[in-house]
Amino acid sequence: MDTPIRPSLRDLPAVDAVLKTPSGQLAIARFGRLPVTQAVRGALDEVRARLLAGKLASLPTPDHVALAATSALEGAARASLAPLFNLTGTVLHTNLGRALLAEEAVAAATAAMRSAVALEFDLSTGTRGERDDHVRDLLIELTGAEDATVVNNNAAAVLLVLNTLGLGKEAIVSRGELIEIGGAFRMPDIMARAGVRLIEVGTTNRTHARDYEGALTPETGLVLKVHTSNYRIEGFTKEVSARELASIAGARGVPLVNDLGSGTLVDLARIGLAHEPTVREAVAEGADLVTFSGDKLLGGPQTGFIVGRKDLIAKVNRNPMKRALRVDKIRLAALEATLKLYRDPDRLAARLPTLRLLARTRDELRAVAERLTAPVAARLGPGFTVEVADCTSQIGSGALPLETLASAALAIRPAGDASGGALNGLATRLRGLPVPVIGRVNEGALLLDLRCLEDEAGFLASLDALGAAP
């Protein structure tokens, strides 16, 4: 009787032999000799480990090893930060990168990346210029403020303003406005890091003018009003309007800062949404400084704005922390292009993706869903049913938290008596596609909200890759 021939470590292909195979040579042409050599060693290590564990009946050929190394290199070459389809129904999804930029902004950012630009250089005089010069006048024009500056994001804007006006002093805030934005951005913690003593006034649901008046002392550096952007306190409530606060603080010579959060430069009622206070309104109400985000409703790159009184902006600009919070030329170029679109409000909703997506109606989205039902069902196979379903989208990033947008989705359910696990399995496979598709599971269905889907052909092409996976 023959003894079975067990593969032996000694017969493993040598690295050189693997590199010499046609597949090895092809891999070297694509990825370079050093990465391929390392990947081949990795693949051989794996074979060795499986051999020692008794999990391998026969040895791989050198060509097999080269192919394994190639697929490892292909996986590593795939960008981690690559496009995906956001079908969650949340338009400004912080975890998915918030606003999509206008083509004008993309072009401006790309040009700035490739080339030298007059970032801090005055072309007319040939002398040093300022970074803010590229957007200051636009921000003044669009908000009605005296002056403006730009930093990394709105969290940075708030931190910088608190530190500039309140270092070693007190800031008065209503207990109803001590927000957490998510992650570690909690107003009391930011205050502490800015070196400001927080003076809470009023109660969670009611704060009166006399609460602020009683807290104002020579130690007060600022009064802060925070737009409660991600929640609403309803019922027996009282808050002091920004206008009234401006006069209370102003009478004592203390600046009022209004953190608007999302902030918008246009009245959202124009596209059928609820009215969200515009930056221009906040400035007109008498706030000395207003802070807001660039990548929420404004629809631009991640940035934060501080607009308001000229003398206070000058003080902010003299703060040494400003340098640590500034934006680079790429974002500044994208921002300038985005802000310029606001000069033409009639075409804004067509050109600015954030507003365009928010403005899509349920009828329009139902039509998309109807077009896609059959082709998506064909790609998912007989294990799933696909139907058009009404759903609601949300703006996201804390803007208008109670406002939902009537939308339409593809509702995918397991066919017959397949288990709920099938749906999670499908969600996982969709996330694993070359262009991942992210939906949301709701009451036994995987919902693909179509509000943010504009490239229908690309979406179907991505689903084509489902066939390959089990």
Ligand SMILES: *Cc1c(COP(=O)(O)O)cnc(C)c1O
């Ligand atoms: C979102 C938000 C912030 C933080 O802005 P980022 O742009 O995310 O840094 C601060 N304050 C309020 C009220 C917000 O809604």
